[in-house]
Amino acid sequence: MNMANMMSFIKPELLVFNDLILKSSAPYLWVLLGIVFAIILSVLNKINKKWFVFIFMLIFACLGVRSAFRLMNEPAVLLFNQMLISDSFGSFFNILFLGSAIITALSSFRYLDKQEIQHPEYYILLLLSSLGMMLMASALDLIVLFIALEIMSLAVYVLVGFRRHDRKSNEAALKYFILGSVASVMFLYGAALLYGVTATTQIREILKHVQTSQGAMSPLFVVGVGLILFGFLFKVACVPLHMWMPDVYEGAPTPITGFMTAGLKAAAFAAFIRVFTTLGYGTALSAQLQNHFHDLLWVFAVATMVVGNLVALLQTNLKRMLAYSSIAHSGYLLVGILSGCLNQEGYAPLLVYLMAYVVMNLGAFAVLSFLASRDDTGLSLYDLSGLSKRHPVFSFCLAVFLFSMAGLPPTVGFVGKYWLFYSAVQAGEISLVVISVLCSAVSVYYYLRVLVYVYMQDEVSSFGEQRSLSIFYHFAVGLMVICTLQWGLMPSSLLQIAKKVVMSF
């Protein structure tokens, strides 16, 4: 495509905002507006920055959630020269990302006070990375996707290193930055190769190109798609691309770890689904591509589940244990990716599991943020001894989240796993399901071990320090517990939404 073509491609009328575009891009605009406002507020000296920025961030995130809710039932709209799409799939994920940002902010507020790192930038970066995630889930162009990925990643790199007086946090940020950059480069290189083959970066155009020309499924194309795949798999920490994760999760401030396990992973999976279904993964079109990647993903999924669960068995730090368990959950989610294209529910079970995973993880990390003492210590299993006597309510909530992660009824984790594996059986992946189920049996052990310390061990006297309770912790944890149990007992509405969202594709 030469320059003149390019120029004719950009039509002036596309740069005009009409009502429809304004309405469809409302969630992004609210968040953007929130970021701008918060930046302005954070440089004003006369006000109590911490409260103002915090509350502004919450308000704008809530406004974003509200407009995303309104868009759930609207037909899909292409935005900005087909670079973005606003459909219910995107709205579903926008709600999920902004929701995780809100819960993270709530569980951060007192935590930051405790760590003495209460800076307004924290909330701005949180909102910024959510914006990146939102764009990732809605991008239809590889360049936009890359930019979104970078917006998200850069903000998160800074957040990971936010406890800057702690060497662990510094190490985590640097490690994450370097390795994350490698992943971004892989993704970018893959996009470049695809551009080389098809002369476009628009995903739908790439698909058209593949459909029309015979030789499109060239080795170059497969390598390009493969590199993009690796970029995603790095972000979701699949074995063997998981090495960065435990250190980063341990070094990051605890609420940010929660945000990363929830939002980051959901964003990567959303973009994954968006790109690969649009590229024809799972449709008859690219059976060739699919066969290549099916086996690859199968191996990845099994390795991720097995390694994640087995290594988690050995951890004595709760944060590190949840990091490995989050690797294991990536494995279950890959089962959903594998079976999504082969059964009639499509990716709906994957979305439900993702939702379940986000809810229970955010809840667990909110409890952890509350428990963490200064310098983020006090999160080893030993420190939790006798917790149920000191904090019965929080212990109960932690138990609910852990049972949900272990996939025991009546929690949303069970419903998610049930539907996910059920759909995988329908897709004919029985051996994979047997492996996953055995892996989750292993996982029961390390989740229960936490409860052994919380409920069955005697209290350790030296940890009687006063923790600053705040209404925000209660709100965040309470909301997540309600979601976990509500969707565990009455999951119909969630399943219906997921089905509808997938239909919108």
Add this chain to the structure above:
Amino acid sequence: MAWFNSHLLTNVVFFPLLWAGLGFLIPVGKQHEAGFIKFWTFVGTVITFMFSVVLYIQFDPNVFEFQFIEFVPWIAEIGVSYHFGIDGISLWLILLTTFLSPIVILSSFSAIGHRLREYYFLLLVLESGMLGAFVSLDLFLFYVFWEVMLVPMYFLIGIWGGKERIYAALKFFLFTVVGSLLMLVAIFYLAYLHKIQFGVYSTSILDLYRVRTLANGILSPQALLFLAFALAFAVKVPMFPLHTWLPDAHVQAPTAGSVILAGVLLKMGGYGFIRFAFPLFPEAVRIFQGAFLILGTTAVLYGAWVSMVQPDIKKLVAYSSVSHMGFVIIGLFSLNSISVTGSIYQMLNHGISTGGLFLLVGILYERRHTREIKDFGGITRVMPLFSVAFMITALSSIALPGTNGFIGEFLILLGTWKEHSILAGVSALCVIFGAIYMLWAFQRMMFGPIKNKENETLKDLNFREIVVIVPIIICIFFMGIFPNFFFNKMNASVQKFLSQAGESSTIVYKSIPPQEVKRAQQ
């Protein structure tokens, strides 16, 4: 009241849970808390028992189908429904559960000293879970109750148990979860087959009974599905090579936990075979019949032998459970109406007599804080009432004629004799071993001189303990003398079960002939 009558099962199942929630929330001053929560929980379980008696009264013994059906779609997207219903088999297991619950609550009044609210809360939740599993007619719902049951038990063992409680609690939980997760995969596959064969999602077993699966060899789909289900239930029963969690869990659990574990949770395994594994996979049962019969007999032998050498009385009773539940497996897999009836009866017996033994051991432990047989001796002199109660319960466990145990074991052996006479013969020998270990332990503990000074001051049963043990003893004799009272409500369901699972015997009895029952009573 109309609502109460039309939703009887929901009421029975969820009443303990509701009551537990209320009890947990009602604020009571510190000084009255212990008394209040004990009283509250006891009343709750008694009310549940009354509900289940209403169930018994309204139950029609002549109906072959499930009764008291409640059906509400729950998760329509995956065909899951809230589907309750009982037949003559689950009726008795429900009654067993609601009967044992007030007894164990009463028995733990003095045994449990800390975290009372949580303790009684968990016991009530456990009761709800067990009742739910017995009435569920939907595999998803059953699985939910099946797993929910584990959680309170895990905490009961882990918080209020003995020295090795944490190890025992984890072992108990993991064994059961690993077994049941493979069952979950089998449920997926079965529901998927239903979807293929009938075009709609459903996990209701009444629908799944219609699913036909290929059964030609031990690696055919039906055989594998059966094995997945059987593994879950065999762990729970527990069958011979999978029993190792049981002695640990039983010994470490508080008395109430042991009684519930022996009395009801083990029955869950047998019930699972009857309700799910057999009718869903009748051809596969044939394939594995021999193997399971041999494993059952091994369990009977092994349990009896290992019991003989136990120095710890609670462990002895625990291993005797392995032996008794081996009989249940033999009876079920013999697949004729006599042995199956015997098996179901044996499950009830085992709940009563082994539950009773655990209660008595618990009473003794509260006084002496030891369970070693060698620490006792001459207890008859100081605790005459206790010794009598122990004697009766032990004899029922040995299966002395006139007690309940005899009817069960006799029917099982009689039914098995027709086709598998060698196995029946071996198992019959084990009854003798049973008498040896039980009577020998009884002799060492109760008779002879009082060797240990501390035993001289032991107090006999107090009023509360008598109230705990008397219903058990009444049950032992009642079930031993009037078995037809129980068979009457069971027969139709047993016939239906056999028609689904396919009888193996060429001699088909429509019900147990009266002369057999009479012979059993003599």
